Amino acid sequence: MSRTRTALLAAMALVAGATGTAFAVDPGGPGTAAVPCTVDYKIQNQWSTGFTAAVTLTNNSAAKSSWSLKWSYAGDQKVTSGWNARISQSGATVTAANESYNAQLATGASVSFGFQGSYSGSNAIPATFTLDGVTCNVDDGGSGGPTDPPDPGGPANRVNNPYEGAKVYVNPQWSANAAAEPGGSRVANQPTGVWLDRIAAIEGAGGKMGLRAHLDEALRQKGSGELVVQLVIYNLPGRDCSALASNGELKPDEIGRYKTEYIDPIKAILADPKYAALRIVTTVEIDSLPNLVTNTGSRPTAVPQCDVMKANGNYVKGVGYALNKLGDVPNVYNYVDAGHHGWIGWDDNFGPSASLFKEAANAEGATVNDVHGFITNTANYSALKEDNFSIGDTVAGKSVRESKWVDWNRYTDELSFAQAFRNHLVSIGFPSGIGMLIDTSRNGWGGTARPAGPGPQTSVDAYVDGGRYDRRIHLGNWCNQAGAGLGERPRANPAPGIDAYVWMKPPGESDGSSKAIDNNEGKGFDRMCDPTYTGNPRNNNNMSGALPDAPISGQWFSAQFRQLMQNAYPPLS
Numbered sequence: 001m002s003r004t005r006t007a008l009l010a011a012m013a014l015v016a017g018a019t020g021t022a023f024a025v026d027p028g029g030p031g032t033a034a035v036p037c038t039v040d041y042k043i044q045n046q047w048s049t050g051f052t053a054a055v056t057l058t059n060n061s062a063a064k065s066s067w068s069l070k071w072s073y074a075g076d077q078k079v080t081s082g083w084n085a086r087i088s089q090s091g092a093t094v095t096a097a098n099e100s101y102n103a104q105l106a107t108g109a110s111v112s113f114g115f116q117g118s119y120s121g122s123n124a125i126p127a128t129f130t131l132d133g134v135t136c137n138v139d140d141g142g143s144g145g146p147t148d149p150p151d152p153g154g155p156a157n158r159v160n161n162p163y164e165g166a167k168v169y170v171n172p173q174w175s176a177n178a179a180a181e182p183g184g185s186r187v188a189n190q191p192t193g194v195w196l197d198r199i200a201a202i203e204g205a206g207g208k209m210g211l212r213a214h215l216d217e218a219l220r221q222k223g224s225g226e227l228v229v230q231l232v233i234y235n236l237p238g239r240d241c242s243a244l245a246s247n248g249e250l251k252p253d254e255i256g257r258y259k260t261e262y263i264d265p266i267k268a269i270l271a272d273p274k275y276a277a278l279r280i281v282t283t284v285e286i287d288s289l290p291n292l293v294t295n296t297g298s299r300p301t302a303v304p305q306c307d308v309m310k311a312n313g314n315y316v317k318g319v320g321y322a323l324n325k326l327g328d329v330p331n332v333y334n335y336v337d338a339g340h341h342g343w344i345g346w347d348d349n350f351g352p353s354a355s356l357f358k359e360a361a362n363a364e365g366a367t368v369n370d371v372h373g374f375i376t377n378t379a380n381y382s383a384l385k386e387d388n389f390s391i392g393d394t395v396a397g398k399s400v401r402e403s404k405w406v407d408w409n410r411y412t413d414e415l416s417f418a419q420a421f422r423n424h425l426v427s428i429g430f431p432s433g434i435g436m437l438i439d440t441s442r443n444g445w446g447g448t449a450r451p452a453g454p455g456p457q458t459s460v461d462a463y464v465d466g467g468r469y470d471r472r473i474h475l476g477n478w479c480n481q482a483g484a485g486l487g488e489r490p491r492a493n494p495a496p497g498i499d500a501y502v503w504m505k506p507p508g509e510s511d512g513s514s515k516a517i518d519n520n521e522g523k524g525f526d527r528m529c530d531p532t533y534t535g536n537p538r539n540n541n542n543m544s545g546a547l548p549d550a551p552i553s554g555q556w557f558s559a560q561f562r563q564l565m566q567n568a569y570p571p572l573s
Helices: 172-179 211-222 255-270 288-294 304-312 314-327 347-361 414-427 460-467 558-566
Strands: 014-016 021-023 037-046 050-059 068-072 078-083 086-090 093-097 110-118 129-131 166-168 194-196 226-233 279-284 332-337 373-376 435-439 491-495 498-502
Touching: 037 068, 037 129, 078 086, 078 414, 194 211, 211 226, 211 255, 226 255, 255 314, 279 314, 288 304, 288 314, 288 332, 288 347, 304 314, 314 332, 314 347, 332 347, 347 414, 373 414, 414 435, 414 498
Parallel strands: 166 226, 194 226, 226 279, 279 332, 332 373, 373 435, 435 498
Antiparallel strands: 014 021, 037 050, 050 110, 068 093, 068 129, 078 110, 086 093, 491 498
């Protein structure tokens, strides 16, 4: 069964304010079958002169082999571009017609598209929509318009952005670790992700709270308002095929155990009516799918374990199963991990990664409607915004893309990548309402090493290296990076297309051990966490840039946390 961001039979949305908050009108009850079609029109983002909107059309009449939806604006709104439909405008009247790939519209089926527009003054929602000349959102007996909107906070209706208007859960165990560090009380109240990185984590292991304990504490923190709980779903068979530090407990062929011993128990807990009032955000399987694009086949970065996972299909099957099962829970919001710009930003990775994500989103009974959005930079260090150079700059006759640091990437920072990747995902068939999260937990790069302006224009390398905030030796370095700092504090709606900046990786929890350490969590030793390591093709044979004396992944790393606070940007007060 497909899930959309609002109830499938939601009728015209009444939008409050510029943030796109919507109240869906449900035409339910005995007369529902008499409504020939319903339209859910939402303003996702709005600024002084423009906006983006998402439209979901549901056909309740006979199946159609093509469709055309029309509406008229009361103001001066103009559609400037669109996706997943052929959109034209004549005066105040807009027509959205099917593309060849979404022309079929069965009885009860829905189709989503989106567009960007301009306006001045007010930006009122259109009053009437017609599908092939038939008025939607009104029963065909002409008995009048939609009924009063129900409470939008009910668990049956997902909101457009779960972070909007909500507090976010503070893990009391992480908070205690942070507060115990000198100066840590300045950030100890920040929300972070809860990592379910092995089967035992569901019930609680190694002194850490289990899933129910976290959800019970979340209910206590919630009070009378809304609250988001952030969970990291992270236990695929053959997990992290290219990074030994975060290898998991399940062998490459144990997809059955992943389903029955991991995902099914998590779903059962999340579906408990006791927790229906929480907004539960799941970050689904970080680092998995991108590995199948970049680290397989004949590429110099290929890893045999990744070829195994591509051949057996268990990454795709596992992600699809998780999306399907967790997406059945009405108050769960699935966000799929999408790597980061220093991994997926190159031309030969960008499109293939999006296509693979779509394949996974349609596997094991899932559909793209089970995906509420995507998250980038999870547990990584890519700078949010590089202000001192841009991809279009030229220095000494050479493009910034030719610098050793950018290395022909299309993007210089995480915000531009996340926004572009979102648009591409929508263009290949993901719902137009998907939003992005960016993990800013360790990408601040402040402190004394932060450049105050552009580098010298003596060469393109001097220009980029002198001006970049990200001080890593190489974009491919990912383990306990020296010099990193806390980034932007978590907040909702920080930029167009971005649902929130989040701290999904709890700052101060290690990425991996600096040397081999015996453990019962299945976590190996990766030389990329060894500060003496001279590198591999995945970081162009550079030094690892890792901090010394780190514990295994997920354990508290005091020295790292203190450095993150010292180099925070924006700085801590």
